[in-house]
Amino acid sequence: MSMDRRQFLKIAGISSILGFGASVASATHTIWEKGLEPPQVEPNKDALNGKRWAMVIDMSKFKTEEDIKKVASACHQTHNVPDFRNPDGTVDKKYEIKWIWEEPYERTFPGAENKFMSEHIKDMPFIVLCNHCDNPPCVRVCPTKATFKLSNGITMQDMHRCIGCRFCMAACPYGSRSFNWIDPRKAINPVTENKAYPTRTKGVVEKCTFCTERLQAGKIPACVEAAPKGAMFFGDIEDQNSEVRKIVTSQLTIRRKPELGTGPAVYYLIGGSDHA
Amino acid sequence: MLEKAFEGGKKYWSWMIFLGALAAVGVYYYIQQFQYGLGLTGMHRDVSWGLYIGQFTFLVGVAASAVMLVIPYYLHDFKKFSKIVILGEFLAISAVTMCILFIFADMGQPMRIMNVILHPSPNSVMFWDSVVLSGYLAINLLVGWVTLSADRKGVPPPTWIKFFIYLSIPWAISIHTVTAFLYSGLPARHFWLSAVMAARFLASAFSAGPALLIILALIVRKISSFDPGKEAIQAVGKIVAYAMFTNVFLLGLEFFTAFYSGIPGHASSFKYLYVGLEGHAELVPLMWVSTVLAVISLAMLVFPATRKNEGSLAFACVALFISLWIDKGFGLIIGGFVPNPFEEVHTYWPTMPESLITLGVWAIGFLILSMLYKIAISVRERTAGIEIDH
Amino acid sequence: MKLYDGGKIIVGLLVFIGIATFPFYYNIGRVNTKPEPKTDTPVIKEWEKQYGKKECVESKEFMRAEHMQLLNNWRDSVVRDMNRQYVSMASGKLFDMSLQNSCLHCHSNKKQFCDQCHNYMAVKPYCFDCHIQPIEKEETKS
Numbered sequence: 001m002s003m004d005r006r007q008f009l010k011i012a013g014i015s016s017i018l019g020f021g022a023s024v025a026s027a028t029h030t031i032w033e034k035g036l037e038p039p040q041v042e043p044n045k046d047a048l049n050g051k052r053w054a055m056v057i058d059m060s061k062f063k064t065e066e067d068i069k070k071v072a073s074a075c076h077q078t079h080n081v082p083d084f085r086n087p088d089g090t091v092d093k094k095y096e097i098k099w100i101w102e103e104p105y106e107r108t109f110p111g112a113e114n115k116f117m118s119e120h121i122k123d124m125p126f127i128v129l130c131n132h133c134d135n136p137p138c139v140r141v142c143p144t145k146a147t148f149k150l151s152n153g154i155t156m157q158d159m160h161r162c163i164g165c166r167f168c169m170a171a172c173p174y175g176s177r178s179f180n181w182i183d184p185r186k187a188i189n190p191v192t193e194n195k196a197y198p199t200r201t202k203g204v205v206e207k208c209t210f211c212t213e214r215l216q217a218g219k220i221p222a223c224v225e226a227a228p229k230g231a232m233f234f235g236d237i238e239d240q241n242s243e244v245r246k247i248v249t250s251q252l253t254i255r256r257k258p259e260l261g262t263g264p265a266v267y268y269l270i271g272g273s274d275h276a
Numbered sequence: 277m278l279e280k281a282f283e284g285g286k287k288y289w290s291w292m293i294f295l296g297a298l299a300a301v302g303v304y305y306y307i308q309q310f311q312y313g314l315g316l317t318g319m320h321r322d323v324s325w326g327l328y329i330g331q332f333t334f335l336v337g338v339a340a341s342a343v344m345l346v347i348p349y350y351l352h353d354f355k356k357f358s359k360i361v362i363l364g365e366f367l368a369i370s371a372v373t374m375c376i377l378f379i380f381a382d383m384g385q386p387m388r389i390m391n392v393i394l395h396p397s398p399n400s401v402m403f404w405d406s407v408v409l410s411g412y413l414a415i416n417l418l419v420g421w422v423t424l425s426a427d428r429k430g431v432p433p434p435t436w437i438k439f440f441i442y443l444s445i446p447w448a449i450s451i452h453t454v455t456a457f458l459y460s461g462l463p464a465r466h467f468w469l470s471a472v473m474a475a476r477f478l479a480s481a482f483s484a485g486p487a488l489l490i491i492l493a494l495i496v497r498k499i500s501s502f503d504p505g506k507e508a509i510q511a512v513g514k515i516v517a518y519a520m521f522t523n524v525f526l527l528g529l530e531f532f533t534a535f536y537s538g539i540p541g542h543a544s545s546f547k548y549l550y551v552g553l554e555g556h557a558e559l560v561p562l563m564w565v566s567t568v569l570a571v572i573s574l575a576m577l578v579f580p581a582t583r584k585n586e587g588s589l590a591f592a593c594v595a596l597f598i599s600l601w602i603d604k605g606f607g608l609i610i611g612g613f614v615p616n617p618f619e620e621v622h623t624y625w626p627t628m629p630e631s632l633i634t635l636g637v638w639a640i641g642f643l644i645l646s647m648l649y650k651i652a653i654s655v656r657e658r659t660a661g662i663e664i665d666h
Numbered sequence: 667m668k669l670y671d672g673g674k675i676i677v678g679l680l681v682f683i684g685i686a687t688f689p690f691y692y693n694i695g696r697v698n699t700k701p702e703p704k705t706d707t708p709v710i711k712e713w714e715k716q717y718g719k720k721e722c723v724e725s726k727e728f729m730r731a732e733h734m735q736l737l738n739n740w741r742d743s744v745v746r747d748m749n750r751q752y753v754s755m756a757s758g759k760l761f762d763m764s765l766q767n768s769c770l771h772c773h774s775n776k777k778q779f780c781d782q783c784h785n786y787m788a789v790k791p792y793c794f795d796c797h798i799q800p801i802e803k804e805e806t807k808s
């Protein structure tokens with residue numbers, strides 16, 4: 001068989017590409033391997049399950065600034081959220097990471113204030129966090145499904161898969177998401193950190209996860225646990241008998257930016273309640 | 277043909293070494309950023325996209341502009357573009373490469389880029405953006421190379437390339453429409469939530485890209501014996517004029533909706549950019565420079581006297597390019613994030629490392645452009661005078 | 667047959683061979699000890715007392731070959747499917763699918779366990795960028 005140099009080079013090129021491709025495919029075949037088989041997994045009997053987790057917050061039950069701070073620090077402490085500070089002790093806004101925090105009324109519900117409102121009312125504190133929307137724009141835009149909806153309604157974050165493109169941060173109408181601009185361990189105290197929960201690394205987005213790891217162990221979210229009695233409720237809103245369902249059906253609750261169609265699952269109770 | 281990129285005189289090599297040095301500085305600072313994190317830039321929790329994404333957005337437009345040469349030449353047999361089309365295709369390759377580099381520079385975990393391919397997410401516009409940009413790069417590499425090789429041999433290109441040439445037309449429109457969709461589908465950002473966003477993107481792309489092409493064609497004519505043709509340049513100039521008018525008009529439409537409706541969410545970003553908001557007016561001078569340059573360049577392009585004179589045409593194109601670079605490569609992105617979802621104003625300005633990385637990527641883009649243009653010029657200089665029927 | 671540019675070719679070949687064989691002659695004489703992962707942490711000793719033998723989530727041979735894939739599967743199960751309880755194929759015992767709380771609970775000596783093989787193989791898993799390593803106390807006995 002005679003062939004000229006050009007044909008030889010073409011055949012050599014294609015064979016080496018195919019050979020290389022095959023070797024890569026065989027070496028990386030584990031990526032396409034199936035996950036755990038059913039007999040290898042046993043659901044935890046203690047785990048809390050729900051069709052649609054939701055939260056009701058009654059700000060009237062927060063009597064002092066301390067009450068509010070306790071809620072945020074319970075969450076941030078449990079989840080090793082870094083605390084970046086300037087030399088003078090103020091929060092370093094450049095690298096700040098927060099999962100749950102306090103905002104005044106005029107910032108929580110922008111546009112709802114009017115010019116006759118007193119400053120006192122405009123500054124009324126509200127606790128804000130990820131709303132775990134029914135129709136979350138962040139999940140819609142994530143190119144790797146690093147943020148996704150769990151079947152129990154929680155908008156979850158997979159820090160392993162996140163590529164740090166920050167599209168979700170642009171898409172979130174509530175400013176709930178934070179990015180690790182630098183190594184978060186620079187602002188985590190290794191003495192007080194929670195050894196049972198990981199930190200994150202630089203270059204990934206993080207946010208409230210409704211404490212999935214606690215739910216899996218049969219515990220309610222850390223913020224709800226740390227809140228004063230009757231201030232925060234967490235439950236399955238699809239369950240007719242849950243506290244959150246009862247409150248939302250019988251009392252006036254509002255949600256942030258409802259006109260955007262996101263369907264938030266965090267409801268703010270208006271007028272206080274006797275639920276405790 | 278590739279060897280032609282390595283055969284050059286002193287001026288060519290001085291230019292390449294200069295670009296190489298800028299690129300090396302960019303790479304050095306990128307390594308710093310890779311190790312330290314994106315905290316090295318000026319971005320923060322409230323303005324989470326900045327210069328890198330702005331440059332990416334602007335350059336997708338420049339890349340798409342090759343279609344403004346392909347349509348007249350291949351679809352409508354406008355023979356005057358026979359020499360200039362290759363410059364447009366090679367510019368597209370260089371621009372898309374810069375886009376990809378800017379995306380990489382902006383990612384928090386670039387090593388995980390394979391996740392976009394391993395876990396495809398058709399619901400995400402960014403997934404589709406990666407698909408169409410890769411495809412466009414492949415198409416332009418293929419078309420540019422095959423047509424230039426054919427020219428060099430003095431024969432018409434193979435007929436199968438026609439499929440890819442025609443494919444590049446809707447594909448070019450798609451890359452910039454999809455990039456616009458990154459912005460125009462977000463309920464969170466009222467500044468971007470506009471149906472005309474894609475139209476604005478295309479109009480600014482088809483003015484900035486061909487404007488750059490005119491400047492490059494004039495430079496090519498000066499430094500070599502390859503002349504893309506005075507009539508070709510004039511035709512491109514007319515395209516730029518119409519596209520720029522459309523761009524300015526569409527921007528005016530945005531202003532009308534924002535301010536006539538009176539809805540604060542729509543207008544506050546415009547206020548921040550053009551007059552300042554809550555005491556913050558950092559971007560105001562820059563945006564007005566962009567506006568003034570846009571008006572001047574449009575005037576010069578619309579009036580035949582200034583358009584026909586190649587000196588004033590060059591000036592108009594430079595002014596237009598700078599104006600749109602500011603508007604799309606910077607103002608558009610920052611404006612979307614200010615004010616934030618809490619209606620607070622937190623500003624952004626790039627840091628020095630961030631700017632040097634940006635400059636380095638532009639240098640790499642121009643390195644690729646210079647190499648490709650060197651090849652094209654060398655081939656054309658040898659085949660000058662031979663008209664090939666396409 | 668004449669070898670054109672012979673000088674450049676021979677020199678180039680020699681340079682290439684020099685670079686390609688660099689890893690080999692650079693390490694001549696270097697002592698590269700076999701990895702000896704130690705499993706004598708306090709927690710494992712307790713387990714041995716309770717169950718009569720040392721046992722991991724799965725057998726040693728399985729773990730040596732598959733712990734990377736196992737951890738990946740655990741990650742997806744915990745984060746994406748909300749299932750944290752793993753049933754061991756070897757012993758049927760239940761384990762919490764957690765690198766930090768299960769694996770590192772027993773294997774609290776990263777330097778003498780995990781790093782032994784990882785350093786030998788020049789592998790740098792970035793799990794520990796996020797997952798907190800146990801603070802290691804000085805192990806005096808081996």
